[in-house]
Amino acid sequence: MSTQYSVIGTRPIRHDGADKVTGRALYGADVQMAGLLHGFILRSPHAHARILSIDTSKAAAFPGVKAVITTHDFPAVDGNKMVDLGEGDTPLSYARGNVLAGDKVLYRGHAVAAVAAVNAHVAEEAAGLIEVVYEVLPCVLHAVDAMRSGAPLLHEDLRTTELGEATTTISNIAQHIRQSKGDIEAGFALADVIVEREFHTSTVHQGYIEPHNATALWNNDGRISIWCSTQGSFVVRDCTAAILDIPVSQIKVTPMEIGGGFGGKIPVYLEPVAALLSKKTGRPVKIVMPRQAVFEATGPTPGSYMKVKVGAKKDGSIVAAQAYLAFEAGAYPGAMVVPASMTVFAAYDIANALVDGYDVVVNKPSTAAYRAPGAPNAAFAMESVVDELALKLGIDPLDLRLRNAAKEGTRRVDGPRFPRIGCVEVLEAMKNSPHYQSPLGGPNRGRGVAIGFWFNIGLPSSCTLNVCADGNVNLIEGSTDIGGSRASIAMQAAEVLGLAAEEIHPTVVDTDSIGYTGVTGGSRTTFATGWAAYEAAQDVVRQMKERAAKLWDVKPEAVEASGGVYKSNGNSIGFKELAGRIAETGGPVVGRAAVNPRGAGGSFAGSIVDVEIDPETGKTTILRFTCVQDVGRAIHPAYVEGQMQGGSVQGIGWALNEEYFMSPDGRMMNSSFLDYRMPTALDVPMIETIIVEVPNPGHPFGVRGVGEANIVPPQAAIANAMSHATGTRFTRLPMSPPAVMEAIWCQGSSSQPS
Amino acid sequence: MKWFEYEAPTTLADALAILDANPGACLLAGGTDLLVQLRAGRKQTDLVLDIKRIPELNEISFDSASGLTLGAAVCCAEAYEHPLVKQHYPALAEVASIIGGTQIQGRASIGGNLCNAAPSADAVPLLIALGAVCRVVGIHGERELPVEDFCLAPGQNAMNPGELLVSLRFPAPLPASGAHYLRFIPRNEMDIAVAGVGVSVTLENGAFKAARIALASVAPKPLFVPAAGDSLKGKPVSAESLDAAAQLAKAAASPISDMRGTVEYRRHLCAVLTRRALEAAVRQALGQAQETR
Incomplete structure (x- = not known):
């Protein structure tokens, strides 16, 4: 960490700050244009039903209606063709079926038909005139129920993939995976203490404030323009092209500012529908999802049933660990059980381990990524068991974790060996933190800790730099800025060029105007698009050396550049002055880079939390919360801290109150922000942050992704704290006041409510 | 949400006449419940009658003998910032300050919280405890009824078509009371x-x-x-x-x-x-x- 940087590690004002704080930033719902029509989507009132018929004639005849579409308006395509959904592939039939239902609806809120009209109210009223005849089918809402033989089948052609092999078994289990290491039986035989627990977690939503939206114009020349809120404009382009069966070059996607995503703004919901409505009407069509539809019909994170068993010797060394993970995919396969399996034991060096994971479809909305998808569920189970193990062994919970911590070279249960990681450094920082060192006094209080791991991904990114005559540089990129990435990308270019962050002007542009760039997801943007900016800046430096060489009539190789100053044989010129002379030395200087980097480093995060529980109401107050995370290199520490605090707060909400409260017939009863209880500013303390920097050897500046690992440990840390406050182990999320009261009643000797 | 007409009379007499002619009208004070219900399709109407420009519905007056009169359209923020309300009815000021968030409190009225007749209405148990009485006026006259008799069922209150809630009257606080x-x-x-x-x-x-x-x-x-x-x-x-x-x-x-x-x-x-x-x-x-x- 001896490297001295002039820009990296500072806290400049974000480039989009003025637009955001003045309300001038343009979001998808702000899109206005001549002749704009408004769309509304009719959604299924049933969790599981066969569509027998759809009659759109009354809706089509309603005054002000310009078009009505159903799945039959989609072109016939090969449903088995795979489409890239940003972080993984899925069959086209699933992607399309989720956009507009085929012959069955698989969850309440499943889109069935769409109307375009002169305004949103007319469209909504007309949608109510569409007559759909359903044959209602029994629904199944939880993984364990859906796995039973005889359970209602969502997909009559879904064949279980068993340990990588296709089978002929038709069931709701899309996939069974297994990962193993060592000898599980022999491992447990060595254990002096074994803890085994079952855990349940509820479906929870990312809860971004901005609802999904899309505006599409199918132009007379056959080209489609789309303006939308997305984490990945190229994914929207490619997925929409696949569903509409047109070449990708015929679609231009403009990512508008985004009001939160957390993984949930990767899938395509509205864009193909708006495009088809535009094709039918010849006018641009805008669709904005109501909040209820966001809850009922976009992608929350899976609910899960988990069983974890861990054995340790008296000295605290963990000798064996086993996990059974059944995750609810929602309506279509893809329950994030694979990353859950890969992360459940990732913080530990365990010789003998076995993980069984099940990807199970149920009659709830098709799940999507949510910040380290799968890992928080798994960590809730594993870190609760480790906490109980520490208690039984009489070892400090952080010491127990340090005793078994994963290090460089540790082989994970899913195979790979860790490169340089910061697990030990995070645990040590937790142990040495003012929070952990402080006493915790008072009745009904408890302190809990937990650690969590999340991968980062690479994926392609592109960047272009245009040098202005005044020595500023315009930076063009394609990564939607969710968490301050304009700043963290621009700062990496500034560092290379020897400029101030404010002298780089980043712009996120449409898919016609930049090379392919993957989603803003997988904690990759500062890592990968930042790397593209670094490479593009190197390209600028190379060209600027040539210009200086021309001025001085020397060979380019004879010019040295450092800190924005170009030198050769006693000549010296600053970047700005040199920029003023690019016209006379050969014209514009444009730096370009397209990267597809490997070497993404994983990130560990730890939570320390103090809670107090009101023994009469079961309400939990978070007294103090500290997030510790290995971020590799903090490019902009303020935004790094913001990510750490945001993930912690979402973890608190997930732990304490958030849940899809489902009626037996599959209706989400709390599909509003009033009753889907995310924490407000009054519900959380100031989240303290401790940045740990173990540079990632796979990145020029040592960057690790910081967006996700911080949501992995809070649920377990809070559960552990609550267990210590009450003497009762909590194994079900959310740990809401009624659930806590129930636990207190069950535990109390009187066991009678007052 | 279907189209509706909107009227905003400035006298009680005009409001009652409009209401008499449009018994299906929805009354709007702050609108923080009504607009949500209309948008969600839980209520439908051809006419929204805005009553917050009527002087009687904006009254706040206190007399140590007869107590407090609180107009039905007085918003929560106005109530809890009023010095006489704070001084003589601190619990009322406090309940007005916990309904919704700050922005909502600048719109939502205590009278509306009562008329919406939600079982969960925060103001209503306190109004009952304080012995508040509703002044209900229609084109054919007016009547008083205690708050505990005002709500009948979820979303249903005791007013007849053509009537509206003008104000709430709170008895003067007694010594050594809380x-x-x-x-x-x-x-x-x-x-x-x-x-x-x-x-x-x-x-x-x-x-x-x-x-x-x-x-x-x-x-x-x-x-x-x-x-x-x-x-x-x-x-x-x-x-x-x-x-x-x-x-x-x-x-x-x-x-x-x-x-x-x-x-x-x-x-x-x-x-x-x-x-x-x-x-x-x-x-x-x-x-x-x-x-x-």
């Missing part, structure tokens, strides 16, 4: 009461002279529990007397199980909240510093 509303919500703001309790007490020589207790969110309407308040009459202020009243309140509750809580949990909360609310009201009556919520 009142308090306490709700349980899983969050710390912006939430619907899982259970709520409004109480008022009057003390004399270390004993209860009178008490009124009403509950929110545990019956189809805000629930007045005379037995619980009456049980305190003449009793000394003690843990036993408070517990006895709390148990009576709990016994009167008939909640449902839903996403906000189970029957058992809600009934349990009635007892806890009643005891805590009584403790706060007694502290206020004794002139002690009021506990922050």
Whole structure:
């Protein structure tokens, strides 16, 4: 960490700050244009039903209606063709079926038909005139129920993939995976203490404030323009092209500012529908999802049933660990059980381990990524068991974790060996933190800790730099800025060029105007698009050396550049002055880079939390919360801290109150922000942050992704704290006041409510 | 949401005439419940009648003999910022400050909270505990009815078509009296009461002279529990007397199980909240510093 940087590690004002704080930033719902029509989507009132018929004639005849579409308006395509959904592939039939239902609806809120009209109210009223005849089918809402033989089948052609092999078994289990290491039986035989627990977690939503939206114009020349809120404009382009069966070059996607995503703004919901409505009407069509539809019909994170068993010797060394993970995919396969399996034991060096994971479809909305998808569920189970193990062994919970911590070279249960990681450094920082060192006094209080791991991904990114005559540089990129990435990308270019962050002007542009760039997801943007900016800046430096060489009539190789100053044989010129002379030395200087980097480093995060529980109401107050995370290199520490605090707060909400409260017939009863209880500013303390920097050897500046690992440990840390406050182990999320009261009643000797 | 007409009369007489001609009109004061209901399709109307420009509905006046008159369209913020409300009815000022968030409080009215007739309305148990009376006016005359008789069922109040709520009248506070509303919500703001309790007490020589207790969110309407308040009459202020009243309140509750809580949990909360609310009201009556919520 001896490297001295002039820009990296500072806290400049974000480039989009003025637009955001003045309300001038343009979001998808702000899109206005001549002749704009408004769309509304009719959604299924049933969790599981066969569509027998759809009659759109009354809706089509309603005054002000310009078009009505159903799945039959989609072109016939090969449903088995795979489409890239940003972080993984899925069959086209699933992607399309989720956009507009085929012959069955698989969850309440499943889109069935769409109307375009002169305004949103007319469209909504007309949608109510569409007559759909359903044959209602029994629904199944939880993984364990859906796995039973005889359970209602969502997909009559879904064949279980068993340990990588296709089978002929038709069931709701899309996939069974297994990962193993060592000898599980022999491992447990060595254990002096074994803890085994079952855990349940509820479906929870990312809860971004901005609802999904899309505006599409199918132009007379056959080209489609789309303006939308997305984490990945190229994914929207490619997925929409696949569903509409047109070449990708015929679609231009403009990512508008985004009001939160957390993984949930990767899938395509509205864009193909708006495009088809535009094709039918010849006018641009805008669709904005109501909040209820966001809850009922976009992608929350899976609910899960988990069983974890861990054995340790008296000295605290963990000798064996086993996990059974059944995750609810929602309506279509893809329950994030694979990353859950890969992360459940990732913080530990365990010789003998076995993980069984099940990807199970149920009659709830098709799940999507949510910040380290799968890992928080798994960590809730594993870190609760480790906490109980520490208690039984009489070892400090952080010491127990340090005793078994994963290090460089540790082989994970899913195979790979860790490169340089910061697990030990995070645990040590937790142990040495003012929070952990402080006493915790008072009745009904408890302190809990937990650690969590999340991968980062690479994926392609592109960047272009245009040098202005005044020595500023315009930076063009394609990564939607969710968490301050304009700043963290621009700062990496500034560092290379020897400029101030404010002298780089980043712009996120449409898919016609930049090379392919993957989603803003997988904690990759500062890592990968930042790397593209670094490479593009190197390209600028190379060209600027040539210009200086021309001025001085020397060979380019004879010019040295450092800190924005170009030198050769006693000549010296600053970047700005040199920029003023690019016209006379050969014209514009444009730096370009397209990267597809490997070497993404994983990130560990730890939570320390103090809670107090009101023994009469079961309400939990978070007294103090500290997030510790290995971020590799903090490019902009303020935004790094913001990510750490945001993930912690979402973890608190997930732990304490958030849940899809489902009626037996599959209706989400709390599909509003009033009753889907995310924490407000009054519900959380100031989240303290401790940045740990173990540079990632796979990145020029040592960057690790910081967006996700911080949501992995809070649920377990809070559960552990609550267990210590009450003497009762909590194994079900959310740990809401009624659930806590129930636990207190069950535990109390009187066991009678007052 | 279907199209509707909008009228905003400036006199009570005009409003009543419009209402008489359009019995299906929806009355709008702050609109914080109505607009949500219209958007969600839970209500439909051809006419929205905005009543907040009518002087009588914006009245705030206090007289030490006759008490407080609070116009039905007075918004929460105006109520809790009013010096006379703060001085003489601190519990009312406080309940107005916990309905919705800051922006909502600049719109939402206490009269609207009552007319919406939600079982969970935060203001209503306190209005009942304070003995507030509704002044209801129609084209053929006016009548008064106590708040405890105003709500009939979820979303249904006792007004006839053509009538509107003009104001609430609160009796002047008695010496050595106190009142308090306490709700349980899983969050710390912006939430619907899982259970709520409004109480008022009057003390004399270390004993209860009178008490009124009403509950929110545990019956189809805000629930007045005379037995619980009456049980305190003449009793000394003690843990036993408070517990006895709390148990009576709990016994009167008939909640449902839903996403906000189970029957058992809600009934349990009635007892806890009643005891805590009584403790706060007694502290206020004794002139002690009021506990922050």
